[in-house]
Amino acid sequence: MLNQIPEGVVWAILFLPFGSFAVISLAALLGLTRTGSWEARFSGYLTMAAIAASFLLSLWALDSVLQEDGARIGYDAHEWVTVGSLRFDIGVTVDGLTAIMLIVVTSVSLLVQFYSQGYMRGDPGYNRYYAFMSLFTGSMLGLVLASNILQLFVFWELVGLCSYLLIGFWFYRDSARRAATKAFVVTRIGDLGFLSAILLIWTKTDQLDIGQIQHLAATGMIGSSVITWFALGLFAGAAGKSAQFPLHVWLPDAMEGPTPVSALIHAATMVVAGVYLVARFFPVFIVSEEAINAVVVVGAITAIMAASLAIVATDIKRVMAYSTISQLGYMMMALGVGAIGAAIFHLFTHAFFKALLFLGAGSVNHATGTFDMRKMGGLARFMPVTFLTTTVAGLALVGVFPLAGFWSKDEILIEAWAEKPLIFWTALAGVFLTAVYVGRMLFLTFGGEYKGGEASDHGAQANSRPAEPHESPWVMLLPLVVLATLATTVGFVNITGGMNDILEGWLPEETHELVAAGDFVLWISVVSVAVGLAGLGLAWAIYSRKAIRAEEVSAALEPVQVLLDRKYYLDDLYETVIVKGVIMRGAAAALHAWDRYVIDGVVNGLASLMRFSSEKYRLAQSGQAQLYGAAIFIGVIVIVASVLQDELLGIVGL
């Protein structure tokens, strides 16, 4: 047992990766990173060293939190700026939730950076890659450590920026630039809800400190409509970041980024920031019936919808992207039934097996040059390590006993059964769909005959791909093995519910009774595993045994197939109808025309009128003395007549 972690060390967790970012950027600016073999990889080593240090310090933070049973270790806030009587602070806080998040972020990040040494080798953007990865890791750590909501928002936006930069890492591809722009804009729409929530809570309570807001909400010091709107605003932000329906459309496209990026940012860490946010403000959500119901409904819709889309996707990374969306929906569902411990526990296990799935997909891509599962097949023979580790991850995702996913998914199901049975059945249906797409993915990729792959289009492997796929280098395999070990074992840490205690230890007293607490139910575990195996069996029958032909299934269900292929028409709705139709052709064009023709028309019209009238008036100034004389004469008559009006009228006898 170590001493309680001092504040300076907590800050160091956050600033080490930022320091690595600064050093790499500076070195790149000065042109120091281009020559020699050691310097060429300097940025990678530096990033790993910084994140490894952060990881060790995070363990210290976890140790301190364990001693406090998950309660908050608050540090004094520091003044950032003062505007008149308003003070903005910055500060860090560590509690059970934060400590678990720190471990997830630093450990997965470290493994991914290690893996990237192999995957990104020879890429011309190698330094840029590690600079952005450092920046991302630092920002993500800042997000979970923030002690006030505005500071959290700042890091929230920074991770969004890193996501944008890394999705668009190969910016010279048309698809990458589109995906990056889409990701930024869609998440930003949610973020504006988040920003509105911050403005609202500050206007109403003068508080930005997260602990204070939790306390006020839990003790009923904030009006219920304010709580609801605040929570819904936060949830808009969370839905954008965590790709919840209807803002999920960016995540499948985000797979344009390098695969390690997808593993770290779009599976294990950044996309769970939304779940983290809802958990962080759990005392606020739980006291608002409307808000918590919104979370559970959106989570349920997302879980089922995304799982159904995963079944038809042909790109292995897209399958996993939909899977991630679906699992994030599970976490939201868990939060929505009040099971914060189960939600974060699932976040924790999911981070490892989903990162592993992505890294496995990256390894497969490294060998075959493609992400299209229809061009793979039979890889189990060529890539045994990748095959085994990916299978472990897939089974963990399905929730097969005793892998990590089993424990966390089971806990969600138990809590759902205790609180909202309807949600239980939805979640169980989700388990079946998950099993089907996982089975399909495994059988298409690793089973059957090899179908040839495709020429690689990035990195040093561009011209050197052998005719047969080969296993990846050890730098890529080692993280796979480590993650597979974790995906097998991390489920046991919570077998006694110890993790839940830490995760719930920081909640305000008043909230405790609202937290869901279901006990282990044997039949639920048995049923969920059985449903999972049934789904895998169906996938086996269709994609391996070919007892049922996939074409026949899709022909029989043609309308469904079309609906799924079009991704429920949501992309079409957003892109064609809203962006192109309403905004570009409608509002923007209308305002532009208004500017050109109405406002400018009035101005130019006024100018024309002046010119026209002065041209007419000019005719009067002809320079002819007779005309001027006549005008003067008439004028004199008029003036005299008006002055002598009465006399003149008298003369004529009126």
Add this chain to the structure above:
Amino acid sequence: MDWVLLALIAIPIGAVLVFMLIPSRYPQLVRNVALVSGFAMFALSVLVFVKYEFEGGSGFRFDLQLAWLENVAFLGKDGISLHLAVDGISAPMVLLTGIVIFAGVFISWNIDYRNKDYFVLLFLLVSGVFGVFLSLDLFFLFFFYEVAVLPMYLLIAVWGTSSHFGTFTRPKEYAAMKLVLYLVGGSALIFVGIFATFMEAGQGTFDLPVLGAVTYDENFQKVVFPLYALGFGILAGLWPFHTWSPDGHVAAPTAVSMLHAGVLMKLGAFGILRVAITLFPEGAQFWAPVLMTLGVTGALYGAISAMAQRDLKYMVGYSSVSHMGFVLMGLATLTTIGVNGAVLQMFAHGVMTALMFAMVGAVYDQAHVRDMTMFGGLAQKTPRLAAFFAIAGLSSLGLPGLAGFVAEFHIFVGAFNTYPWAGALGILAAAITATYILRMLAMVFFGPFNERWAGLKEMRRGEQFGGALLIAFIIFMGVWPAPFIDRISESVEFILRVGASGP
């Protein structure tokens, strides 16, 4: 330190005189003089900003009053004097001007056609800008205001570029004339307002502190406030009197666009704050809902119009209208935090829009087109240009850590406290900003490389330096805004006459 404010105005005027004495066959000498005097202005403006400290009362420092006309005709004691001082609001504005003109000199380095005359006009304009920010005498404030506006006509008409865009053509002469007519129209309103104020106050002076001590009749305030607000507002891009601004920005040469959008538009907002809100608080209260409505309309309208643009410079021009709408929103809240945000936004928008215009200029100088659909993948050829442009854009869409966010956050807090509907619409405008900025970046810099631009080169060193200077301040204010806020907020509280209480 008393001399420093006078020096800020005298340096550009002195440089103008030196330019006039240089024979036009020595263009390099002209550039060197411009560089030296530009640096002197930058250094002095930094000095003023750093040395400025609020010391109670009205917060004016470095006060310098040179009598000019007094005790003659209708003028009493102090009648008209060159009264210069700086407070927490003008200090960041002076700094902004120093930064933008210094960067502008680097950007203007390659101007070959009559570069002597160009710098004469540019520096004359800058002396006017400093004069407005520093004057505490309505007469001189108005005088400098005109000095700042009028050179624009020649700068655009002689060194500008016309737009030909499909069926749409806009000659530079049209843009120049439109700009001057609009702004002179605004001046006419201000002129009437100044004389009305002078007569009503009956103090026989144009000195602002003296005029500020008078309490004006409420009805008088209600009548005079809109004269100033509209007159100055036109220069600030007040909707619906904004159309001169995109046309003017587009036609102007790069450095003039930078100064114009970056600094000159701020004169309008500054005038509203310095004169209208300071002298006529009740008039301001009465008209605030109208000002807020026009501000929000401008913010949304500019953002949506920017989305429709294919010309890079028009896009930046309309984004300026949108961002100046935020400034007016902040002013209209009449709360400490909102007005603070307005001043912060004036600075933030100044540096980031100057950067954007500089980068558009860097592209245009080589490519000679500005249609964003004709580019693609330029980041491969010009990574620094792309990075600089992206930073300006990210600041513009309000990314935390950059200047724009700090300002917009203050404005939104102020708006949510006073007119929540306006705050919500302002946030909507910010969302649209993200869309058009990212679309533009994707279209111009990312995606497959358009081989037509194979000959494109990275920015010149001067452009890189000018851009880096602007970026340094964007990041500085984004990460550590305290030096700005400390200076601004005390003066704003004085103007709004709030004590320790109030939002």
